[in-house]
Amino acid sequence: MSPPYKLTYFDIMGLGEPIRIMLTYGQLEFEDCRVPKENWPNLKPNMPFGQLPVLEHHGRVSHQSMAICRYLAKEVKLIGKDSLEDLDIDAAVDTVNDFRQKIGKYHYESDETAKEAYIKTLFGEIVPFYLEKLDNMAKENAGYLVGSKLTWADLVFVGLIDYMNFMAKKDLLASAPNLQKVKEHVVNEPNIKKYMETRPNKH
Structure with missing residues (x-):
């Protein structure tokens, strides 16, 4: 059975690393899909707005790294008190x-x-x-x-x-x-x- 989350990003830290750390902190099992740069041109047309990272969960694909982090913060209880x-x-x-x-x-x-x-x-x-x-x-x-x-x-x-x-x-x-x-x-x-x-x- 596949992990409940799939993060797709390049094989670097970059904008994907905060998401990886957030998922790791919350012990949320995820597939860390690292895209080789030479494969990116073929993958790009299938990505929302042609950018990475994206996070797949429950059959939906979400983009924008900080929006993803904000969502995960709610899931792992790292948001503010009010x-x-x-x-x-x-x-x-x-x-x-x-x-x-x-x-x-x-x-x-x-x-x-x-x-x-x-x-x-x-x-x-x-x-x-x-x-x-x-x-x-x-x-x-x-x-x-x-x-x-x-x-x-x-x-x-x-x-x-x-x-x-x-x-x-x-x-x-x-x-x-x-x-x-x-x-x-x-x-x-x-x-x-x-x-x-x-x-x-x-x-």
């Missing part, structure tokens, strides 16, 4: 994603002149700004992003940080001790710890 705390969690997740996209702009820029011009702004202004704000957020919440407790925002952050480090070509958390605590809280969750020790280390 709608206002959910708002704070959503804001934290969106902020982390904004940060990721700004780093991604540097990594995926093919014009070397534009890339060189952007690098000064990225590492001189953008990265320090986001790290300071997020690190203060973690400090105020005792090593978590929201509510001084584990929420899906923490799992998303940890699921993306290795990918962000890879794109930035540096350890973004080296000068962010409170964000390091967020990562420690997540990776020391028993199910996640076991997964981290065996997962493919591909960015």
Whole structure:
């Protein structure tokens, strides 16, 4: 019998990793379908909006990585205690994603002149700004992003940080001790710890 969930994504961490971590945390059995890049052109027309990741469950296919994470957070009880705390969690997740996209702009820029011009702004202004704000957020919440407790925002952050480090070509958390605590809280969750020790280390 097939697992109840099927995650389809490329054979990298990327945007699929927060979903893998969420499923692992909740002990939700899933098929981790990793698509070789050479197979993607044939698969793409069959995907909603031609993008990955997608999550299949109960015969339906869902897309958008953060929408999938938000759904799974409800299933594994990692949401807020009320709608206002959910708002704070959503804001934290969106902020982390904004940060990721700004780093991604540097990594995926093919014009070397534009890339060189952007690098000064990225590492001189953008990265320090986001790290300071997020690190203060973690400090105020005792090593978590929201509510001084584990929420899906923490799992998303940890699921993306290795990918962000890879794109930035540096350890973004080296000068962010409170964000390091967020990562420690997540990776020391028993199910996640076991997964981290065996997962493919591909960015």
